[in-house]
Amino acid sequence: MNKMMRVALVNVSATVLYIALVASFMYYGSEVKIGKNNTLLVPIAMLLLFTFSAALTGFLVFGRAALMYFDGKKKDAIALLGYTLSLLSIITVVAILALVIFTK
Numbered sequence: 038m039n040k041m042m043r044v045a046l047v048n049v050s051a052t053v054l055y056i057a058l059v060a061s062f063m064y065y066g067s068e069v070k071i072g073k074n075n076t077l078l079v080p081i082a083m084l085l086l087f088t089f090s091a092a093l094t095g096f097l098v099f100g101r102a103a104l105m106y107f108d109g110k111k112k113d114a115i116a117l118l119g120y121t122l123s124l125l126s127i128i129t130v131v132a133i134l135a136l137v138i139f140t141k
Contacts, residue, residue, distance in 0.1 A: 041113065044101060045120035052097045053128055059090060098125065 038046075098121055106114035 041117045042120050045117055045124055048097045048101070048121050049124040049128065052094050052125065055090075055093060055097075059086065098122070 099118070102114045102118040102121070105111075105117060
């Protein structure tokens, strides 16, 4: 496995782990009675979480590739982005297939 593939695998693993943690928080949050009261803090917290998530996942997916691109390593940057998006799309398809298969 070459260096670009390892970097892509680490970035995608961190992205998937973060998504799983946020999804678990949202799924089990209702059992802990988070946000049950009508308060302005609930939509504020959700929008803050959304904004943070977009920034973090954007950094994990595009960050190193963008730095490499601006450092003049354009071919390596495109390769890294390609590996990252390919791995992320494979994991997404597997997750959707698991959802379809196991929810019958």
